[in-house]
Amino acid sequence: MEYEFTLSFKLAASEADTDTLIERLGAAGCDDALVGIGQSRRIALNFTREASSAQDAIVSALRDVRKAIPDARLVEAGPDLVGLTDIAELVGVTRQNMRKLSLAYADSFPVPVHSGSVALWHLSHVLRWLSDRGRYEIESPIMEVARVTMQINLVKEAALIEQRVRREVRDLVA
Amino acid sequence: MARARHPKKEIEAAIRYAEASGWRVAVGGSHAWGKLYCPYNDAECRCGEFCITSIWSTPRNPGNYARKLRRVVDNCAARKRLANSVGGASDLE
Numbered sequence: 001m002e003y004e005f006t007l008s009f010k011l012a013a014s015e016a017d018t019d020t021l022i023e024r025l026g027a028a029g030c031d032d033a034l035v036g037i038g039q040s041r042r043i044a045l046n047f048t049r050e051a052s053s054a055q056d057a058i059v060s061a062l063r064d065v066r067k068a069i070p071d072a073r074l075v076e077a078g079p080d081l082v083g084l085t086d087i088a089e090l091v092g093v094t095r096q097n098m099r100k101l102s103l104a105y106a107d108s109f110p111v112p113v114h115s116g117s118v119a120l121w122h123l124s125h126v127l128r129w130l131s132d133r134g135r136y137e138i139e140s141p142i143m144e145v146a147r148v149t150m151q152i153n154l155v156k157e158a159a160l161i162e163q164r165v166r167r168e169v170r171d172l173v174a
Numbered sequence: 175m176a177r178a179r180h181p182k183k184e185i186e187a188a189i190r191y192a193e194a195s196g197w198r199v200a201v202g203g204s205h206a207w208g209k210l211y212c213p214y215n216d217a218e219c220r221c222g223e224f225c226i227t228s229i230w231s232t233p234r235n236p237g238n239y240a241r242k243l244r245r246v247v248d249n250c251a252a253r254k255r256l257a258n259s260v261g262g263a264s265d266l267e
Contacts, residue, residue, distance in 0.1 A: 008223060022228045026205025032234040034242040038225030048238045
């Protein structure tokens with residue numbers, strides 16, 4: 001199966017010039033990714049990787065990048081955190097259509113992770129909801145990818161947890 | 175036309191598609207064949223990471239890769255803004 005996902009990284013200040021890094025990524029097997037270098041000290045790889053599972057695809061991609069650029073730090077695995085526009089694009093409907101759904105089924109539509117001037121959801125939860133309602137055919141590769149990218153981002157964020165706080169609040173926020 | 179052609183036909187076609195939308199091409203590299211530069215890559219542009227996109231000499235799947243390159247051009251936020259201001263109809267409220 002083919003899995004599409006994006007990994008974006010922050011580069012260390014000491015890192016070699018981007019042309020050298022791109023050559024190393026090519027040598028490390030990232031020739032199935034589009035490499036974006038539009039933001040300084042950042043590098044983004046949009047993969048379409050053939051593998052037996054989304055997890056295999058994404059983990060092997062993380063390994064390849066680690067091999068090429070050991071000091072690169074993952075910023076985000078995507079698609080995971082998404083707004084209504086992103087969801088609409090991924091599902092292939094208009095943004096208005098998506099917004100209507102979220103309002104008409106406010107009781108069951110997934111709760112956003114963040115709502116402020118923008119609202120963000122975990123894509124995995126929204127795809128699951130759409131698929132459970134049987135309203136939209138959601139292809140299984142993207143469902144799998146969204147589940148794994150969310151897990152990877154959670155693992156990365158978990159490094160920030162302070163154990164003293166965790167012990168005190170984990171039952172309160174469960 | 176002065177620049178070298180990309181050896182893969184479908185990728186050369188995608189590069190020309192980008193050029194037709196104003197993207198600049200710089201050739202050079204070994205695993206890399208060159209780079210595409212978005213004409214709108216300035217402080218106001220939101221697309222960010224793929225405003226400069228590297229192009230492989232021999233991508234694993236040239237068909238997939240050519241599609242990705244075209245999508246970067248199509249997804250450019252500045253280009254969409256222009257299209258909307260010309261066409262009028264936008265689905266953003």
